[in-house]
Amino acid sequence: MKYFLLGPAEGPRFTGFVDAAHRWGLPGGLCPVCDSSPGGLGEAYPSVDLSGWSLRHELTEARQVPLAEYERLRDLVRPHAPPGALLLPGAEFGRLVGKAFGWWGALHLPDPWTLVMQRAALEQLRGEGGFKLSASEMDLHFQEIHVPDLLEIELHPRGRLHDSCFPGGRERPCERCGRQGDGLPDAPILDGSTLATGQDLFRLADFTTVIIATERFAKAVARLGLEGVVFKEVPVVAS
Numbered sequence: 753m754k755y756f757l758l759g760p761a762e763g764p765r766f767t768g769f770v771d772a773a774h775r776w777g778l779p780g781g782l783c784p785v786c787d788s789s790p791g792g793l794g795e796a797y798p799s800v801d802l803s804g805w806s807l808r809h810e811l812t813e814a815r816q817v818p819l820a821e822y823e824r825l826r827d828l829v830r831p832h833a834p835p836g837a838l839l840l841p842g843a844e845f846g847r848l849v850g851k852a853f854g855w856w857g858a859l860h861l862p863d864p865w866t867l868v869m870q871r872a873a874l875e876q877l878r879g880e881g882g883f884k885l886s887a888s889e890m891d892l893h894f895q896e897i898h899v900p901d902l903l904e905i906e907l908h909p910r911g912r913l914h915d916s917c918f919p920g921g922r923e924r925p926c927e928r929c930g931r932q933g934d935g936l937p938d939a940p941i942l943d944g945s946t947l948a949t950g951q952d953l954f955r956l957a958d959f960t961t962v963i964i965a966t967e968r969f970a971k972a973v974a975r976l977g978l979e980g981v982v983f984k985e986v987p988v989v990a991s
């Protein structure tokens with residue numbers, strides 16, 4: 753099985769972007785050992801509706817808190833999150849709320865870590881493609897007269913990069929918060945032992961801004977003539 757990095761298509765038909773955030777989010781947690789926050793930019797669960805949860809007000813404001821306070825909130829919200837969710841500092845929940853601008857592809861990345869689809873494209877991928885995709889409505893206010901019918905695709909963190917693609921080795925994780933400060937390598941390689949079968953679209957657990965698709969998904973998008981994203985093959989090392 754081949755894997756591909758998802759990137760935005762370029763050109764005047766694919767200019768769509770958002771000024772928006774998901775409705776709730778965990779705060780950043782400042783680690784007392786490494787003085788950083790092990791943030792998970794991009795980790796989002798739009799299908800998780802916290803509107804009936806009594807503690808939701810603690811997750812409405814983007815802020816930095818001591819690591820222990822973040823951990824308290826993380827443990828409280830965990831029963832509402834999908835099984836195996838990382839729930840890194842900054843993880844977001846609920847619908848995307850805000851403003852949207854520009855022209856949108858059938859599949860579209862308004863940010864590198866956020867995938868949206870036109871409803872018709874989603875239905876084709878679910879129907880003819882046979883993909884199980886979790887999609888959520890968005891509360892976006894569009895500036896244009898023609899308002900596209902877009903949904904956000906929920907992507908769960910799965911799989912990691914292989915240590916061999918970090919020139920000079922990978923940083924040792926912080927003993928307190930687990931943060932690894934490595935930047936995304938120029939030539940990423942997937943660690944095959946961390947890839948789950950049956951996952952055609954996911955984000956990396958160690959680089960949550962990176963979206964990965966299988967060859968099966970990339971081929972279906974091409975076959976259906978869906979535009980708006982490009983696929984770049986990323987090698988896999990077995991162990």
Ligand SMILES: [Zn+2]
Nearest residue numbers: 783786926929
């Ligand atoms: Zn730390």
